[in-house]
Amino acid sequence: MERWREALSFQSFQSRLPPGAAYGYGGESPQGLRRREFARLGGMTYLDHAGTTLFPQSLLKAFTDDLNANIYGNPHSQSISSKLTYDTIEHVRYRLLQHFNTTVEDYTVIFTSGCTAALKLVAEAFPWVPESLGQPGSRFCYLTDSHTSVVGMRAVAAAVDVPSVPVKPQEMVSWAKDERVEEQGCNTPLLFCYPAQSNFSGTKYPLSWIEEIKSGKLRPISVPGKWFVLLDAASYVSTSPLDLSAHQADFVPLSFYKMFGFPTGLGALLVKNESASRLRKTYFGGGTAAAYLAGEDFYSPRRSVAERFEDGTVSFLDIIALKHGFDALERLTGGMENIKQHTFALAQYTYTVLSTLTYANGARVVRIYNDTNFSNPDVQGPIINFNVLDENGEIVGFSQVDRLAGLYNIHVRTGCFCNTGACQQHLGISNDDIRKNLQAGHVCGDDIDVINGRPTGSVRISFGYMSTFEDAETFLKFIIATRLCGCNMVNCPPAANVSQVTVSPKENGYICNNNVNKLPLKRIITDSQLDTSSPSVVTPVCPPLPKEHSERDKAETSENSTEVQQNGRMPVTVTNIYLYPIKSCAAFEVAQWPVGNQGLQYDRNWMVVNQNGVCITQKQEPKLCLVQPLIDLEKNVMTIKAEGMDPISVSLEEDSGSQTPVCHSKVCSHRVQTYSCGERLAGWFSEFLGRQCYLIRQSSDFKRNANQKHEKGEATPTAAPLSLVNEAQYLLINRTSVLQLSDQITARLGESLPLQKLIHRFRANIVISTNEPFEEDKWDEIAIGSLHFKVMGPCHRCLVICIDQQTGQRNKEFLQTLSSTKDRKTNFGIYLMNHPKSPFSFPNSLSVGSQVLSVVKNITCSQSPEEQSSG
Template sequence: MAGLESGNLTPEEYDAYVEKMRQDEYPMIADALYLDHAGTTVYSKRLMERFHRDMMANLLGNPHSASQSSQHATQLIDSVRSKLLHLCNADPAYFDVVFTANATAAIKLVMEAFREQSEGFWYGYHVDSHTSLVGAREVAIAHHCFKSDAEVEAWVDAAHPSRPAGRSQLFAFPAQSNMNGRRLPLYWSMRMRRAFQRTYTLLDAASYASTSPLDLRDVDASPDFTALSLYKIFGFPDLGALIVRKAAAHVFDKRKYFGGGTVDMVLCSKEQWHVKKSGSLHERLEDGTLPVHSILALNAAIDTHAELFGTLDRVSQHTAALAKRLYDGLTALKHGSGRDVCTIYTNASSLYGDSRNQGPIVAFNLRDSNGDWVSNTEIEKLASIKNIHLRTGGVCNPGGIAQWLHLAPWEMRENFSAGQRCGGEYDILNGKPAGVVRLSLGAMSTTSDVKRFVAFLEEFFVNKNCQSQAPVAGCEVSEKSEQRFHIESLTVYPIKSCAGWQISHGTTWEVRDEGLVWDREWCIVHQTTVKALSQKQHPRMALIRPSLDFRQGVLRIHAPGSADTVIVPLSQDPGVFDKPDFAQRDATVCGDRIAAQVYASQSVARFLTEAVGVPCTLARFPVGTASDSAGRHSKAHLKQGGEAIGVPRPLLLSNESPILTISRSSLNRLNEQIKARGGKAAHPSVFRANIVLAESPLLPPGLEQPFAEDHWQSMRIGGERGPVLDFLGGCRRCQMVCIDQVSGEKNQEPFVTLAKTRRAEGKVLFGVHTALRVERAGGAMIAARQSVQTS
């Protein structure tokens, strides 16, 4: 397109060009919204076509050889190395580039060089640093975290209390905070070089360079070491790079390790001796055979990126304009009460639209109309259903998260003790969010993306009523519920995340402390990681149908499209097997480590692998282990009567509690709301409940009590002498309820309607966690059609 390379297009023209290109050449993302490194996570059709042509046209050998194909590979690598330096305006007379696996590997290469210094080294890093920069402190003799730009400036201007003497110093900082896009002063490298001797700078440019040109033409002002993530710029291939200022290359002279291709001679028999290569720096640091085909792909990526988007200056202008629109759109969102919907984490000096001090990243959290924080996990669940790709959590920026969310060290330790983990669902603790929502715009982002995301927040998270947001819709609960409710059905799920097995009416069933007998005693685990698989990632698991055969004493497992049936004994006694057919192994279930019996049968593994589509096999967590001190227990956040449950309940493989109960009246009300919006009614199976309660069919219309379970404390089953089950709080729902349990297909309902009608304290709730009352020892018997008295 004329004007693309020169940057003469207006922002509107450029935006229209990208939008058309997406529609014409990238149909696979036309209906998706990529808001985290948007321009770098899409494998473009044109790039892959070019890479395919290059692969078919070139025979590349190991560059450490003298064959024609090897020499061709060497020439290609040299050419791409030169092209990458040119992209960064780095003169090869003063800079060298070392290919690495990623930006973290580039940082680690520098850290290893300083670790080998005979007197050790002092390490300073900025609070906005990525986790990979923070980690380098662990090998330093001493280290210091600079809490602000002003502290860095003061350290350069005068003797700082933590400033050492007599050893090398390394100061690391990001060009752009990967949390909120704030850009840090790049002149620090020059100032430190002039102020100190033996002080070097390491610049993390991974986030910055994804949408902005890295200009290293001024050698004196450039950092000594610059880490790049090439996949964040181009999306493909997965490569990183370290650009080294040659004046600082001597730091690597004391590096002890050597790999293939980095030495001229090695003796390892009678004498232990080696000579490193004396040529360029990259020859000494690129251990082993380089990923030649990835570098070939990088060559195609550089050319394709320039062809489609022009210069990185052009991309920078484009993304800066979009970020300004996004920021303005988010700040304009208001609840009917006038409260802001978004709390955006940005400095007053970081102005969106000005690429000198602000990159195209927006980090924020949401508040409801009461001013309470909205769970980022709930935002991510809805975004996933709406085909919106974003990132939530700590985003690998511990200092930024602590600083912007005002989390003191003791609070973060307390959060960890309460169960917060990276990627976990505990994201609001002690009244504060533990992470953020991050939107990163890229070369392929457009104005329509911004509009669509703002509309998404407006649809699901803006309360336009003037009054404060009420709790989830409930009802007036009748004081007398005798004979009003009964058990409509009982279901167990012998294999976690697979289809349920409904207990026939009239059959009494044992319920124990850990739940209904035979419920979630087995799971399917990945063969390598031994991690329990879930429908959320593998919807085909819904089609795997286990059945209990008590006459034969076996569990039968069926899968669609397979004539085979897997049969495993119900007995825990290995003696019933023809040979030892399982082994004790540590497995991971919902983040918990358990000692599981993993089946070693190849026929079982083949059957399940074919059914699920990933290498997997069957594992068992038998009754008896749940009550062990090392077993699993109900989650600490569950409540009973508004208070934390006093005695954790033992679990087998269920997520949070021993039993899940739903109400047919509540489901009917939900389905009315879904159908009113033109959606398809939800089948009870999608909620994977053990107990479905129903009201008397003799009740006159309009007298049902949907969502009465929100207010119940317990239920007694089968009359005055029947067992009592306690309610432990609402069940927090995720997008797994959108998987059709018959077809395995994903839909948007019922989660979309639940998100609009059943949100409380930032969580989407439906059904209640349940457990046998602790005082009752030895279990109890229940059956479908029994009466239920609630209280």
């Protein structure tokens, strides 16, 4: 690992700086700036500045001091406070144009709610001309490497019968000057849109295109008319200077949170004055009218372009905050050119090291999606887009990388980044693939990262003006530690010995291959071979576990499962039952418990929320695992305990008097209706957690149904009602699977952990014991006593399994070990729902010691392992 340590040194970083590049801003070090202005980051490595950058503390203070010192009224009035607001807004317009090296004589600033709103404004106000007899019409052309909001403009054009023409980046350089079409005085307006910087790859497209297109030297299509150019500058201006005196695009949309981090919900459209007169306005709102009649179709707009298009009262306090944003940026960095050099130095270094990482077999660790070689900040921004590969060159899904990054407190962005065109171009995703993926249940922004072995998206890191060398170093150490070491950086073995860290099941003495996608073959038994009161089941035909594992399993398993079947195999039984009355709090273990139509009675009926009504989980507050709910069914009460706190109780009966007001919250993007449990409980939890919070309970009359997610991503709505659980009514794990994971964790940590402590980390409702690890991954249905369950799919694990449920301490090894054990996936356990065709009625009960009978997914003994995994 010495070669990696050298490559990751600050000296190596400095030696790699390209000519003219600079790290930092002269006086104060980047680390000093970080400590002073961004102390809230703590140990976080934030690498999503292309999503939003972060605001400095001094910006917020200057803004609040401004608000405390001045009274700002509605700018549409004539009072002293209103005049102050109006004048301040005008000053910000001047400051904004000055930042882009232009003046009010050339450009007008129209404030909008963001870049998307600015693009929509252009689409709706552009003077489109549909084709008519003998007369050419308008065209809307856009680069395929564009944000969704640019591509969406084509819908407005289509509504007025104007065709849209997508243009691939490589096509732009293929049009020769001799392909020009003579104008012959044709002034039909044509619009071309392209990004100054790709938000996918960081490629900077030539600003010279603006003049070349407008002058006719470069033509996206051979259609006569007058070209206008819209330059999407949202990504570009966050880290690069834009000189509008040299590159005079007709329309330039912006979002200010990309530049300053604050305020959000505010953007602008910069319009070249000579083009502004061509824009047409239909709707008029408050502040845009010079005069109008309510009873007659008469309306006269205001004179200035900004006043005509800024419908209603602008977000004047946020606009005032922009002044402090520009001040802070200049004061802290010295200007955009310095930011460009600083961020590019970090990106180039990270790209250089990342692109050289290889496995022992020579295979690349990552596949970077780039159009440049990161040698010039004028053609490449501080964005790196990539996918991680395994030793065989197969994609490791972006969701998996995101979860592992979270263990290191590294914040990245994953998916397609609202840029399907670039995603298709770089990942080789066809139009047909997009349609098939949608049919399979994949939509933009979800975590379905691989379908049929092919990626649906990627991972993106991006640097901002407050990023430091340590951010780049931490990220690279994370990639090396998780891919080339399988351990922490300081204890990494040489690359040649990586294979010794993780031993395959077969090498460890297992007779059967226990890979999650290559489980032992099973024989499906027909109904005629079983008691007619039981569902169809399967029995494994794989030989029993080796002696050392079977003996340990017997010792760890309850006495109820010691009886051996005639074929020498242990019967599959329930060994533990847990419920979690308060979401994300400690488990309550029972030997027998009532089952209702939502699952185990009282499981996840309560949850803790912050002052905004947002659910608090162990991801934000690990201390929640130390809160112990205890339910006494006879006394009809739940007692809540925690160390250092007096016990507090809450009735299991719903108090109709306390159900007002009704609260609305969300669990896994689903709306839930709840009610507060009162100030007494709120005070108890607030004191324990050291922050304002409340205990709420799900309303009994609110029904929330589940969506079944299959392995390939398709979602099937089911009628099964849910409590405040994330995905399904029950979560089942297998002790035998935990044992195999325990072996891997012991190898990584150098110490063994009690099996029960590992089981607690997975927060299951039902724990079983089988003969082979990961048998449960191939089940389709199971029966436990008279209860019949449908398997809803695997549980995709998050950072919670890294939290010791007895102490609240985190250890990232657990998610990493799970990933290395299960083919780079973080699935562990299966979700269950009450079977929709189950013959039993509620209430019923679930008991420890009950035998588990399973129905396997549709595979046959004649299938090859590859056929099994695809079936």
